[in-house]
Amino acid sequence: MIIHKILIVILFYFFTSCSTISSYKNIETIDSYEKEEMQKQGNFLVASMAEASRKLHDIAWRIMISNTDVCKDSKVNAFGLMIAHPNDLPLSLKSSFLSASPNTIISKNYDYNLPMIVSIANDSPANNANIMEGDFILSINNTSVNSKNYKDLLKKAAKKGSLKIKVKRLEKEFIYDLQSEIICGHPVQPMVSPIPNAYADGSKIYITIATLDFIKDDQEIAFLISHELAHNIIHYKGKGLYETEAKPIPIEEKPSLQNISDLFIFQSSAKEIEADLMGIEYAIKAGIRQDKVANYFRRLSIYMPQLMGNSIFRMHPGNAKRVSNIENKLKILDYKYNN
Numbered sequence: 445m446i447i448h449k450i451l452i453v454i455l456f457y458f459f460t461s462c463s464t465i466s467s468y469k470n471i472e473t474i475d476s477y478e479k480e481e482m483q484k485q486g487n488f489l490v491a492s493m494a495e496a497s498r499k500l501h502d503i504a505w506r507i508m509i510s511n512t513d514v515c516k517d518s519k520v521n522a523f524g525l526m527i528a529h530p531n532d533l534p535l536s537l538k539s540s541f542l543s544a545s546p547n548t549i550i551s552k553n554y555d556y557n558l559p560m561i562v563s564i565a566n567d568s569p570a571n572n573a574n575i576m577e578g579d580f581i582l583s584i585n586n587t588s589v590n591s592k593n594y595k596d597l598l599k600k601a602a603k604k605g606s607l608k609i610k611v612k613r614l615e616k617e618f619i620y621d622l623q624s625e626i627i628c629g630h631p632v633q634p635m636v637s638p639i640p641n642a643y644a645d646g647s648k649i650y651i652t653i654a655t656l657d658f659i660k661d662d663q664e665i666a667f668l669i670s671h672e673l674a675h676n677i678i679h680y681k682g683k684g685l686y687e688t689e690a691k692p693i694p695i696e697e698k699p700s701l702q703n704i705s706d707l708f709i710f711q712s713s714a715k716e717i718e719a720d721l722m723g724i725e726y727a728i729k730a731g732i733r734q735d736k737v738a739n740y741f742r743r744l745s746i747y748m749p750q751l752m753g754n755s756i757f758r759m760h761p762g763n764a765k766r767v768s769n770i771e772n773k774l775k776i777l778d779y780k781y782n783n
């Protein structure tokens with residue numbers, strides 16, 4: 445509290461002292477420079493979220509398609525698409541929407557009403573059909589799309605299992621016919637946060653944007669996704685969502701606890717251990733090795749040494765215990781899947 449007050453006093457001093465200086469400077473140029481910089485930072489934010497979604501999507505697709513035997517109640521048809529619309533962004537960031545595209549050259553006659561395919565999962569039906577990230581959707585199953593109808597049209601296509609999609613790429617139009625594949629309906633989204641962490645809300649999985657800077661190997665991301673998938677399937681028994689529900693550039697979305705009983709799930713360290721151990725099995729079933737996951741916990745212990753040991757005040761076991769459990773399970777899985 446005291447620090448707070450000191451901070452406010454310092455900030456107040458800065459504001460007041462700056463305003464006297466600016467009285468003999470050209471405010472106009474400062475404002476337009478700042479405005480330009482705001483736009484740049486907005487573009488960078490949107491581009492970073494989209495980039496994170498593309499990375500998470502590729503890893504998540506492999507896990508979700510390889511574990512349909514354990515997510516029987518949440519299976520959905522999917523094409524491997526993550527789609528965004530300018531309306532997904534807060535008003536102040538709408539002008540940064542095109543930064544969600546991996547392409548630097550975009551048609552000058554862009555229609556702001558069209559949704560964009562921000563991410564296509566590797567080896568998915570959309571990828572195998574050669575649809576491109578950054579394509580704009582014109583129609584779905586012969587119906588023209590707009591900001592209001594595209595999610596419903598995609599959901600209907602998924603239910604049917606087939607999608608005829610017309611897209612615009614630069615000045616050209618392309619039509620593709622896709623057949624869906626069955627995956628676990630637990631979309632993975634990036635989340636704005638400065639702390640490496642992951643969350644599950646029963647249906648979706650959230651990986652904080654700081655996690656992507658923190659990890660050193662993709663198998664660590666696979667571990668986090670799979671751990672949260674285990675919570676969604678085993679502990680929440682959550683419902684599956686179609687991939688249209690996944691938002692690739694969610695700046696303001698946070699995980700929601702669907703009902704009060706969910707709050708108590710994570711008070712059990714037994715359930716956390718279960719999610720760790722089921723998680724590495726889900727990842728290995730997807731063909732993603734887990735032998736470097738221990739490094740993730742060792743790195744966490746540099747930032748938060750208090751997490752090394754167990755504590756009755758935390759729901760997660762200590763990092764040392766988590767690693768020893770994981771390493772033991774890996775030996776069993778190695779025997780199970782390699783013999």
Ligand SMILES: [Zn+2]
Binds near residue numbers: 671675716719
């Ligand atoms: Zn957990």
